[in-house]
Amino acid sequence: MSFELSKQIGARRVGKLYTKNGVINTPFFMPIATKGAVKNLSPEDLKKLGAEIVLGNTYHLWLRPGDELIARAGGLHQFMHWNRPILTDSGGYQVFSLGARAKEKYGTSGVKISEEGVSFTDPIDGKKYFMSPEKSIEVQLNLGSDMIMVFDECPPFPCSHEQARKSMELTLRWAARCYAYFQQRIKQESEKYDKEKVISHQSSVRNEGKLDDSLPMTDDSRIVTRPLLFGIVQGSIYEDLRKECTQRLIEIGFDGYAIGGVAVGEPRQHLYEILDWVAPLLPEDKPRYLMGLGRPEELVKAVEAGMDMFDCVIPTREGRHGRLFIWNKQAEFQIPNFKFQINDQISNFQKNSKFQILNSEESDNDIKKTNADIENVPCSMLHDSSEAFYETLNIANEKFTEDFTPIESDCQCETCQNFTRAYLHHLLKTSEPLYLKLASVHNLHFYLTLMKLLRNE
Numbered sequence: 001m002s003f004e005l006s007k008q009i010g011a012r013r014v015g016k017l018y019t020k021n022g023v024i025n026t027p028f029f030m031p032i033a034t035k036g037a038v039k040n041l042s043p044e045d046l047k048k049l050g051a052e053i054v055l056g057n058t059y060h061l062w063l064r065p066g067d068e069l070i071a072r073a074g075g076l077h078q079f080m081h082w083n084r085p086i087l088t089d090s091g092g093y094q095v096f097s098l099g100a101r102a103k104e105k106y107g108t109s110g111v112k113i114s115e116e117g118v119s120f121t122d123p124i125d126g127k128k129y130f131m132s133p134e135k136s137i138e139v140q141l142n143l144g145s146d147m148i149m150v151f152d153e154c155p156p157f158p159c160s161h162e163q164a165r166k167s168m169e170l171t172l173r174w175a176a177r178c179y180a181y182f183q184q185r186i187k188q189e190s191e192k193y194d195k196e197k198v199i200s201h202q203s204s205v206r207n208e209g210k211l212d213d214s215l216p217m218t219d220d221s222r223i224v225t226r227p228l229l230f231g232i233v234q235g236s237i238y239e240d241l242r243k244e245c246t247q248r249l250i251e252i253g254f255d256g257y258a259i260g261g262v263a264v265g266e267p268r269q270h271l272y273e274i275l276d277w278v279a280p281l282l283p284e285d286k287p288r289y290l291m292g293l294g295r296p297e298e299l300v301k302a303v304e305a306g307m308d309m310f311d312c313v314i315p316t317r318e319g320r321h322g323r324l325f326i327w328n329k330q331a332e333f334q335i336p337n338f339k340f341q342i343n344d345q346i347s348n349f350q351k352n353s354k355f356q357i358l359n360s361e362e363s364d365n366d367i368k369k370t371n372a373d374i375e376n377v378p379c380s381m382l383h384d385s386s387e388a389f390y391e392t393l394n395i396a397n398e399k400f401t402e403d404f405t406p407i408e409s410d411c412q413c414e415t416c417q418n419f420t421r422a423y424l425h426h427l428l429k430t431s432e433p434l435y436l437k438l439a440s441v442h443n444l445h446f447y448l449t450l451m452k453l454l455r456n457e
């Protein structure tokens, strides 16, 4: 078993995920290292921020510099100098979304889907490629990923029930092929995944650097020696399809389950419906990953629905465009089962690295009533109302020209410890590359702090 639940509060889960590169605390957020690097940040920066895992992109790394080259370099961990876990996506999403770009540029049809797989044109150089379920697994194994995703078809939105059914059936057939190929390769290369080999490799990696900043391994009995394989639930916005897809993936028996096909342009209320349909069906002893989301309030909602793993470009991308996340210190943000008292608790957390979430069991009736009221309000409204627990500050605004305070006075991130809003405003206005690093540091710190709060740390 790769997942251990240490605490459950309502549907929210706090636990540990065991991987071949160490134990990760859940729920967690993964900074995105698309091409083997988190934009503008070094692995050391990420570790200082407390990131325990990053996400690599199979499509991009396969095309450039190539998974075989990365394998010769010793795998992606070694290539990018990151000794903590890596999750890789299957490349499916990019095959479909970037194919459209090739069509604009080269006028070819871009993407052709068949039972066997997908042929597409690389929008950068116009070369033709073919991706199949087996190829995706092979590339991810070559990268040395800790968590591998099955190759799926992500249908666009809107999508008719008939189209969604057809696409889901293909996704399920591909998932079964991914599973079979994965098992075959693990068996064939059993020596590579031998327990003693993995343990001795780990200790050599650990002894290599002067500072051991890898994640703790577990005792021998629990050690994970091979990558984990995740199935992906599709089915668009249709309840029957989402539920059926979940059940049929569970029958195949994956190490973890992801919810895909969200954040593809559908209205956000569908996300909460999909979580309500799928999360209760997922096995309790397996990790659950919500792919490609989201805004802070969406992460809170998803954790509250029982999801464990997240990735999103929002903190780094928004930061690059001048939008910096700050806690709303006036808010008392409450959701069922726990509440954030931002004013006191965040300050305490920032100062003492200790934060308390009050469980509903400990709350009085008034709070329960308020929680119930809030549950009926969509998160987007929570975000817009005075109850929102955070806001974004646009550092490009002229009002920051002479603001010599940090982004947040009690934030412990490197940016806030050393630089002022006026300086960041100046760097952004003059397009200094340092701005990109400082903004990414602060916004990722905000996201990683939110996840710590949700873990009751």
Ligand SMILES: [Zn+2]
Residues within 6 Å of the ligand: 407, 408, 411, 412, 413, 414, 415, 416, 417, 441, 442, 445
């Ligand atoms: Zn900060």
